[in-house]
Amino acid sequence: MSTQVPQALRIRPATAADVAGIVQLLARAGRGGKGAVLVLHHSDQGNERALRNRTLDGCLLLAEIQGKLAGIAGIDLAQAALSDLVVGTVPHKSTVVDALLAGALLERAERLALAFGVLHLRVAVTAGTIPWFLPRAYRPGQAVAGAASLEDGASLHVLTRSLRRRQTRYARLVARIGEELGIPGNYGQLHRLQLQNEAGNLHSIGLDVFGREQRMAPRAAAAWQRMSRAAVTQGIELQPVSAWRSVSYQQGLVQRKLEKGLALDAILQVSAAPGYSEHHTGRAIDITSPGCTALAEEFAHSPAFRWLQRHAPGFGFELSFPRRNRHKLAYEPWHWCFRN
Ligand SMILES: [Zn+2]
Secondary structure (H helix, E strand, O other), X not given: OHHHOOOOEEEEEOOHHHHHHHHHHHHHHOOOOOOOOOOOOOOOOOOHHHHHHHHXXXXXXXXXXXXXXXXXEEEEOOOOEXXXXXXXXXXXXXXXHXXXXXXXXXXXXXXXXXXXXXXXXXXXXXHHHHHHHHHHOOEEOOOOOOOOEXXXXXXXXXXXXXXHHXXXXXXXXXXXXXXXXXXXXXXXXXXXXXXOOOOOOOEEEEEOOOOOEEEEOHHHHHHHHHHHHHHHHOOOOOEEEEOOOOHHHHHHHHHHHHHOOOOHHHHHHHOOOOOOOXXXXXXXXXXXXXXXXXXXXXXXXXXXXXXXXXXHHHHOEEEOOOOOOOOOOXXXXXXXXXXX
């Protein structure tokens, strides 16, 4: 099927800069409007703030054909549901292409849901679109209390699909470890954290502040070296505390804290669940500076932190967990991730 989708098709996560275009496309498509193969639900129409929030979590996907916006798929993490699937506006007119485009978008949206650990995906659709979903393994689900209905009076039918068979071996391993540690199955969904793959190729960045060798993914390692050298020329010494960590290392970390009698909730405030830590990718690094206690909030008051705030983005590093972050995790001024 995918071979028939136009070659110029590109599906990518939306950014904040796309929001205005999305609002326009939703308005043009209209619910069940002409040219729209599928319009499930777009209560976000006109609600730019809600759309912006979902771009932060990567939960909105855009399909572009020849660089023009041709479709949208969205995941509502709180509901574990496909919230939008809109296709068929510009720049083509063929319903065949529209159906293929919708299929490609749905496929990517399912993969995205799985990345957040969602195993059952819901959709609320009008009766007319049910036949499109049935061959795609969606089954009539439980009617939801106070079931939604469209403004024009058409009622919505809830379908669900189990994504278990689409789970990767890695995702299954992470789920099993999480279960053993007592971590809730909807951890990724709750904290808006995606599974992080373990890096295979790693380069040494030398010794950390405790004398242990640390490694990072090649491009992140090179960026770290450039950044720490630039800091030195301005009188700032950046020291690594921890960079790449495997899933089993993270598992041991949580396990040891549990054995010390710490509550799981408290542990998960400061340590990501195994499988969900950016450290697995080799792109994240915990940083300290002489005179600071490693991994303590006081780092936020150091000249090194002020230097990072100003200069780290120029080297491709971003602070992952600022104060009051949307992941509902503790403030970590020391944790920077290479996102370039
Ligand atoms: Zn960290």
